[in-house]
Amino acid sequence: MSVQYAAGGRHRGENDDPIEAMLTFLWLLGNLVTVLVLGMTTLLQVGHDRAEPVVALSSPDREPPA
DSSP states (O other): OHHHHHTSSOOTTOOOOHHHHHHHHHHHHHHHHHHHHHHHHHHHHHHHHHHSOOOOTTSOSSOOOO
16 A cells, blocks of 8 residues: 555655745745736836826927017
8 A cells, every 4th residue: 555655746744845845935926026017017008098187289388488
């Protein structure tokens, strides 16, 4: 029966590999950062038109000379 369990998989008493845990953490952190950056980029591009006030192109920037 021990040959069946020795083929693969984790056992209850087996210690976790710290390198595997660190790589998993970095992978998750990288995915989270990627989603946040893409979300902020999308939010800024989509919300950019709504946030700026509408200004007519023919309006002068300063008072005309008298």
